[in-house]
Amino acid sequence: MKQVTAEFHYNRTFKFSANRVASCLVLALLFVALGMAQAPATNTASATDSTATQTQAVAPAAAIPPDIAKKLDDLDKATKNAQMAGDNSWMLTSSALVLMMTGPGLALFYGGLVRKKNVLGTMMHSFILMATVSILWAAVGYSLCFAEGSPFIGDLRYVFLKGVGAEPNADYAGTIPQQTWMIYQLMFAIITPALISGAFAERMKFSAMLLFMTLWSFIVYFPMAHMVWGKGGFLQGTLGGVIPAWDFAGGTVVHITSGVSALVCALYLGKRNGYPHESMRPHSVVLSVIGACLLWVGWFGFNAGSALNAGPLATSAFIVTHFATAAAVLGWMFAEWMVVGKPSVLGAISGAVAGLVAITPASGFVKPMPAILIGLAAGVVCYLMVSKVKQMFGYDDALDAFGVHGIGGTLGAILTGVFATKEVNDLRMGKPMGMVDGDAGQIVNQLIAVAISWVLAIVGTLVILKICDVVFGVRVNSQDEIQGLDLAMHGEEGYHFES
């Protein structure tokens, strides 16, 4: 009893003195001890002891009138604040990391892969979405994705960010302000359409591209994000979905929708002038290497951030992301080495992106060794896709948005059903999460989610392209295409060595 009082004294000095750091540590320790006591796997003797002390301490304290009760209450608040500070700092960092994936990550990655007359136009595709989607998101996008509505689309309760403030939205992330959750999700809505731009690179009209991306956000992304992640969504894993599918960070929502839409765009727009007879060599693999490295780093925000807190699940997602990517680099490189005779740098960095894509849906559900398998499979399969299958069919997916994101995303989504385990993420309270836990049925759910994403992406994108074609014409005329999009669309050139 005495001890407890002493501690509360200490707590008061915390509130009214400058000695905050030490007090925070004490609170954090208390909190960790509580957490450990509750976690069944780490039930050590000391943790149990501390729970016992707590229970004893709390029972008499409740009997003691108001000031002690108030102090307990204060302690509770301080603990919550401490947790929110920790989680929020990681989530804001993650938000910034995911934005960094689009610009400069994707802008450099794609920018280096095109011919130099199109470098600015290609970078602009990514960059302008950082602005366009942000405004759509603030106006209605967030609400359509994350307000509870029908199973297929959210309602309008959060339009113009009404009611989105410092208070957490417990349905999604109970320990960070809803504003943090909102801005984090925005970064995903930005990069997803930017990925598609790899398919129509070097030949799409800028005005049509803007309209396309706006409509695509409404018709494909917002509904898909709501279905998979939104409360009451059709495929939601934990909040009452009809067919719960696991998609930790966006295999279906981000990579399948964008990758499959990319294929539709490539087919609809047709090949670039001169493809495949004229040289369309990447003008600077150097830029692409820098971009790919930024993507790799930014992806930690994408996947580990999807834990929505700074706890052990974030760590788990972080490391499986890293290992899968490493395996995919080697998978692609060795496959190419065997087929072509040389291990190309472009191959190695493309492998990294393929691995990052494939581990995305699985990142919160699998252990490191299965992650390495997923990465390895993605590296080899995506290599064969872009180097063999694409040429077999002859479509011009200029920068391989479909081959890497569509195929890698599909592979990852299915393998998530195989390797998801309750040892990593026990969403079903002890029941099996995936095939390795003894429930192959999850693979069926994953396949249904994959099929829905494919169908929505194909149908939605076709309709949108048709609309854009009628309004603006989707493709630049061949004169502009020969001149290059930088001059024809933007009146600029990427490189002036003479000036």
Next chain:
Amino acid sequence: MKKIEAIIQPQKLESVKAALLAIGVDGMTVSEVRGHGRQKGHKEVYRGMEYNVDLLPKLKIEIVIPTARQEEVMRTPMAAAKTGGIGDGKIFLSDVLDAIRIRNDDRGEAAP
């Protein structure tokens, strides 16, 4: 007056420049060019797309000299740029009708 155009391997520029300077030739124009003679190009592969790159990077050195020195000057890059392998380059000699130094209107052999 004669013009010497020497197409050389890019990595030989420094040796050729030093050799020319040693015999007192201190004016030259150098440009990056692409071309090929008997040397065939190479294959590049980007995500399975093969490109035959047969125009290879070279440097072109242009020097204008008094006719009297043509043999001496032509031999200099010949010796300095040689590796003995395919792709070492070529040297062309041609007549120059006139030359003007823009700064002070010097003409003819006084200009280069």
